[in-house]
Amino acid sequence: MDKNAMKKMAAERSVDYVEDNMILGLGTGSTVVYMVEALAKRVKAENLHLTCVCTSIRTAEQATSLGIPVKALNEVDHIDLTIDGADEVDDNFQGIKGGGAAHLFEKLVATTSTRNIWIVDEEKVVDTIGRFPLPVEVIPFGSQQVFNKFVKEGLNPEFRTTEDGQRVLTDSKNEVIDLHLEKITHPHLLATWLSEQVGVVEHGLFLDLVNEVVVGSPEGVKILKAR
Ligand SMILES: O=C[C@H](O)[C@H](O)[C@H](O)COP(=O)(O)O
Structure with missing residues (x-):
């Protein structure tokens, strides 16, 4: 199965975690692009009231263009949930991020967030992290x-x-x-x-940060729960 199809599958499932009135962190990357598209559809269809904090200029531009309200990290007092991509994640839920050079803002948003969900294709789930630079x-x-x-x-x-x-x-x-x-x-x-x-x-090691990983695979979506 095409990698992008797996990314899209995970991204589309992840927006099910979003609830009305949430303050939501939006990650960065090609998987997040699919997630923001799916989120915009839900916001419109269900008239959701969200406040979104973006981890990059790219994501902020996409969200704004799709009518999703965006605030700066300094303007919120907490974040309920952050949905982000990742480059690698191992069995202990330790990960590498920053393939899109956004890991500084991503880590700031993730460490402010009550819950963190990563969306990945199954090739990114590994025994030991480090193959990804x-x-x-x-x-x-x-x-x-x-x-x-x-x-x-x-x-x-x-x-x-x-x-x-x-x-x-x-x-x-x-x-x-x-x-x-x-x-x-x-x-x-x-x-x-x-x-x-x-x-x-800042470095791209994201340790003990993620709560759930939503994995797109040829067999469908798998949910890995850390805590
Ligand atoms: O700096 C970028 C981020 O950490 C991305 O979330 C990560 O690189 C995954 O990106 P993609 O979804 O494009 O594979």
Whole structure:
């Protein structure tokens, strides 16, 4: 089955979790695009009153264009539920996010949210995370020094660039270094180490954050419940 069909299936199911009057976090990425489309249909059909907090300029633009009301994270006092994509998730519900360079805003929204749901295709459910390169957002000032430190630590870093060779910039105008690790066996230790490095703004390890994962697969939608 086509990967996009699995993403769409998970995205469409996830909007069933949305209730009237919720403050809702909207993630970022190709799976979230399907979710926002499905959400807009429900909002219209059922005249739902929602307040949505977006994790990227892209998602905010899509939501606004479809008539979904959007507020900034600073304008809400809590978030009831956040629906987001993910790049990898393991059996212990630890994940990697940031393939779309949105992990800083996504983590801020996720940690404000009472519940977090991820929507993925089944290829993203793995035994051990790390095959997907781990995104690390760094400030541009001195980013080469941070990069050099990652090399020294054997973390196989690579600056993320656009097709024309420019460094990718996040919505906060920071750079992204992807770590090619293949397997992350001690995600908590790595997360702590990365957070301690000067110049690192945020990394893409999302640990102990997700409550449920909605998985699109050729057999249909599967729901994995963490807690
Ligand atoms: O920065 C981007 C996000 O973490 C995305 O949620 C993640 O990369 C999954 O994206 P997609 O749904 O496009 O595979």
